[in-house]
Amino acid sequence: MFALLTWQVAAHGALRTLDERCGLALGGSAVPAPVAQFFADLGNISVALPVLLVAVAAALRRPVRAQRRARGVARGAGTDPQEAPRAVESPGAVPVRRWLPPVAALGAMVLVPAVVVPAKVWIGRPGPPRMAGAPHDGFFPSGHAATAAVAYGLVALLLLHGRRSSGRTVRRPGAALLTGAVVLVNVGVGVGLVRQGYHWPLDVVASWCLSGVVLTLWSAVCARWYEPGGVGRD
Numbered sequence: 001m002f003a004l005l006t007w008q009v010a011a012h013g014a015l016r017t018l019d020e021r022c023g024l025a026l027g028g029s030a031v032p033a034p035v036a037q038f039f040a041d042l043g044n045i046s047v048a049l050p051v052l053l054v055a056v057a058a059a060l061r062r063p064v065r066a067q068r069r070a071r072g073v074a075r076g077a078g079t080d081p082q083e084a085p086r087a088v089e090s091p092g093a094v095p096v097r098r099w100l101p102p103v104a105a106l107g108a109m110v111l112v113p114a115v116v117v118p119a120k121v122w123i124g125r126p127g128p129p130r131m132a133g134a135p136h137d138g139f140f141p142s143g144h145a146a147t148a149a150v151a152y153g154l155v156a157l158l159l160l161h162g163r164r165s166s167g168r169t170v171r172r173p174g175a176a177l178l179t180g181a182v183v184l185v186n187v188g189v190g191v192g193l194v195r196q197g198y199h200w201p202l203d204v205v206a207s208w209c210l211s212g213v214v215l216t217l218w219s220a221v222c223a224r225w226y227e228p229g230g231v232g233r234d
Contacts, residue, residue, distance in 0.1 A: 002141075002209040005202050009140050010123055019202040023128055023194055031195045040192030042185060043144030048151035052109060055155040059102040101161050101222050105154045108218045112150050115210060116143045130197030141206035142199045148189040149211035154218065156182045161222065 008015035041047060120138030127139040156178050190204035 002206055005206045009125055009202060019200050023200040026194045027128060027197050029195060031191065036192040036195035039188035040196050040198060043148040043189045043193065045147055048147050052105065052151040052154055055158045056102040056105055059158045060099065097225060100225060101158060104218050104221050105158060108150060108154060108214050111214055112146050116141055116146050128197045128200060139199055140203045141210060142193060142203040144193055145190055145204040145207035146211050149186050149208055150214050152182050152185055153211065153215045
């Protein structure tokens with residue numbers, strides 16, 4: 001999908017023409033400007049990154065809290081507290097790299113500008129009329145849309161991963177609600193960016209395509225190396 005969109009934008013194809021018509025129509029729509037600006041701002045790195053860092057910090061602290069609880073139980077039971085952390089792992093499990101998901105999340109976030117910025121420079125698509133005086137001439141794909149999709153997507157994945165790895169059941173309604181919230185936020189970011197004249201619709205859609213690849217890569221890394229010797233059990 002990303003290759004198709006890139007080809008259409010770079011070659012001034014029919015999709016690009018339709019895209020610019022839709023973008024101008026949405027830019028003059030009845031979507032309230034303050035609401036659109038609020039959601040567009042959620043794609044700023046200064047907003048999305050701190051949210052992700054909070055989730056990363058919580059994920060890194062989770063094993064520490066689990067070990068402290070295990071030691072507390074061990075003291076109450078009169079056993080050796082130094083043996084307690086071993087009980088945190090499932091029976092017969094090999095050591096788990098609990099640091100891997102949050103660290104991989106930071107790596108995925110670094111990957112966003114490493115991919116988006118060269119693509120913008122290479123394609124060099126002009127922005128909507130509002131951005132005519134912008135200091136740069138590259139709007140495809142949207143960095144704000146990619147930042148929001150990857151950052152908030154990783155937050156949801158870290159939360160779900162944390163519940164699975166701690167042995168807690170992830171109920172389908174809860175997972176569906178969290179996933180739906182992330183989708184709605186990103187749709188809001190995309191609509192806000194187009195409504196405010198910062199990007200064309202295909203700029204946003206292309207970023208979602210790239211973000212899907214990044215999030216899938218994160219999941220594959222965690223599944224492959226979360227536990228040594230095979231696929232993770234989460």
